[in-house]
Amino acid sequence: MASFLVCACLLSGCGEQEAVSDTPQGEDAAYHIVLTTEENADEIFRIGDLTCMKDQAQLYLTNMQGRYQEIFTDEIWQRDIDGQKLEDKLKDITLSRLVQVKTMVLMADDRQITLDEQDQQKVQTAAARYLQGGLPEGMTDPEAAKNSLEESYRELALADRVYQSIIHETEPEISDDEARMVTVSRILLRTRQGGDENDAFQKKQEVYQKALSLLARLNQGEDFDQVAAANNEADRITVSFGKGEMEEAVEKAAFELGSGEISNVIDTKDGYLILKCIQPFDREQTDLRKAKIAQQKKEEGFLHIYEEFTKGQFRSFNEEAWEDLKTGTEARSGSGNFFEIYQEIFGTNEDME
Secondary structure (H helix, E strand, C coil), X not given: CXXXXXXXXXXXXXXXXXXXXXXXXXXXXXXXXXXXXXXXXCEEEEECXXXXXXXXXXXXXXXXXXXXXXXXXXXXXXXXXXXXXXXXXXXHHXXXXXXXXXXXXXXXXXXXXXXXXXXXXXXXXXXXXXXXXXXXXXXXXXXXXHHHHHXXXXXXXXXXXXXXXXXXXXXXXXXXXXXXXXXXXXXXXXXXXXXXXXXXXXXXXXXXXXXHHHHHHHHCCCCHHHHHHHHCCCCCCXXXXXXXXXXXXXXXXXXXXXXXXXXXXXXXXXXXXXXXXXXXXXHHHHHHHHHHXXXXXXXXXXXXXXXXXXXXXXEEECHHHHHHCCCCCCCCCHHHCHHHHHHHHHCCCCCCC
């Protein structure tokens, strides 16, 4: 679910209001918000009539930290990404995720989407499972922790239900031509860049003459695979691709070839290329690409609905409370992680990376 959800709305503050805009930088970008509120010191942000409190924000932060550490070890926190500390980057992603979930809970209410009795039971089971590993960081009251965890799992499940509901509302029609995949064998002779301009030109000409020589041998009947094995400089000889996935010249040549036909020498950014058509219409690969394109269109449709919904939502953000929040000293990982438990019990493919 999180692979395509992005924050796409403006926020305005409570009390002394100050309008701001955000500049998302990619899929996982969080808002860059500069608002303050004095209404509640433990309130991180408010969306519509929903609030995110410190305990929930800390829950997400600690467990997202655990998932990253499980993959990359805790040494990653010593590194920077584009001049930003990884700890700060994690907080940005966490804030983005929280905003997404809260917004989708509002969407669930708007669309009258609720959890059934089985889902409610899963919520309780998930919270109990998490508590087996101890109370969430910063919480001391077991009953309050149980209620907070159940609410967090309930919201996550509602967000997932909203997403599933919207992407299944439409089934886009994808034609064979749009999704068509061809399979070709290739010989790539790379042209090296750099150095003296005249020298580079001379070397490129030499590579081109070699490509013409190889093409002549192929046209005289030499086996393509054997010539490719001895001369190809690409990582693989045989590849499959669809429209829009290769350079225009490569795509044009490949899609004009019939089965067994060999192209002329093609000038590409990497060097000179010769293609042999293995399958001008790969049914299996085309069907796989159809499914991929259909999923992309569903996700684009979801994003449009999501972004339109966010435009009408009043928002506030307590920057001071958010800045006080720190990454957990005992990050949850493995089977005791908040998100891992959700995936196990609800059986979803939600990706929180």
